Ligand SMILES: CSC[C@H]1O[C@@H](n2cnc3c(O)ncnc32)[C@H](O)[C@@H]1O
């Protein structure tokens with residue numbers, strides 16, 4: 031087993047609000063010791079004086095290949111954006127496009143401090159293959175839309191993903207089942223998916239209550255809110271559920287979510303940019319619902335920088351309540367680490383820096399004008415840091431970025447592929 035020693039970092043374990051200067055010993059894929067000073071024989075020392083070490087950020091909701099569609103269609107309403115632009119573009123994507131789009135997203139995530147993500151898309155074998163090469167941690171879901179008559183094929187692809195890839199890539203890949211949303215999956219297939227999830231102990235990843243239009247549509251069809259629709263199908267009692275968005279949930283809806291396994295991925299930048307609204311995450315937290323943070327795809331969020339999401343999440347709550355004490359720095363950082371890890375159902379393995387946990391962590395160089403002086407390091411990270419301040423990213427004990435150089439992705443080849451493929455996909459749409 032390769033041993034690595036992170037030396038002299040300012041360590042933020044995310045288990046407590048008290049940073050301290052010390053060393054972290056990584057043995058293979060695990061954190062084997064954290065102490066003020068560790069003296070032992072190792073294969074590699076990573077000197078980290080002046081750097082903060084914290085758990086890798088976890089992006090709880092993503093559509094990685096949509097990075098190929100970044101900037102192609104902005105400033106539209108969600109349904110126009112989705113139906114007129116994204117779906118036609120996605121229909122033109124080849125499996126190879128998906129592979130390169132996922133790699134582009136992973137390059138951006140590693141460079142901005144994300145070590146794990148939850149993904150919902152199509153052609154998942156290609157995304158899984160890219161993950162195996164790159165070495166990130168991910169929960170993969172084949173998105174299921176039942177508007178046409180090929181739901182059967184999609185379902186078989188979803189099951190194939192689960193059977194073929196769960197636990198693969200040295201345990202980096204886990205899987206979920208992904209009914210896209212209440213407005214794209216009718217009651218019968220939704221019921222079947224929930225029954226399967228319960229029987230086979232598979233977690234569910236879905237979108238919920240992203241726009242007012244969605245609420246009106248579901249009210250018209252079923253005389254229910256989107257949350258009531260899923261509640262009456264039994265979803266929240268039968269499976270671990272990762273809910274993306276949950277912007278338009280009222281007090282009664284939050285009551286239905288209470289006690290659920292899993293929780294809500296808050297995607298504040300996407301919600302802001304698409305003008306969706308502000309998710310009532312403080313009320314959810316008060317009811318004991320776990321909230322994590324995600325970006326959504328780069329086609330809507332524009333970037334995959336979790337530091338931007340962290341900042342937007344806390345600012346939105348302060349603004350919404352007219353109260354700057356809401357969602358303080360430490361709490362919002364925990365959301366993007368501990369909270370998201372719970373949503374991905376990997377909270378026992380990652381999300382904090384603790385002995386026995388997987389070695390997923392990042393180092394942030396604090397010797398920058400916008401990160402000085404250091405009165406409160408959690409404040410600096412929540413309010414002042416950017417993804418580009420991350421200089422080292424480690425997943426499962428393996429260094430994926432050192433001194434801002436990606437070690438498992440060839441960036442020149444990536445940019446060449448992305449340029450050609452992204453042009454071909456959107457040409458004429
Ligand atoms: C069938 S794979 C996933 C599917 O979801 C679409 N998508 C991306 N972002 C959003 C969003 O914010 N709301 C709803 N659907 C979204 C994506 O384009 C894929 O088709």
Ligand SMILES: [Zn+2]
Pocket residue numbers: 091092093237274326327
């Ligand atoms: Zn989404």
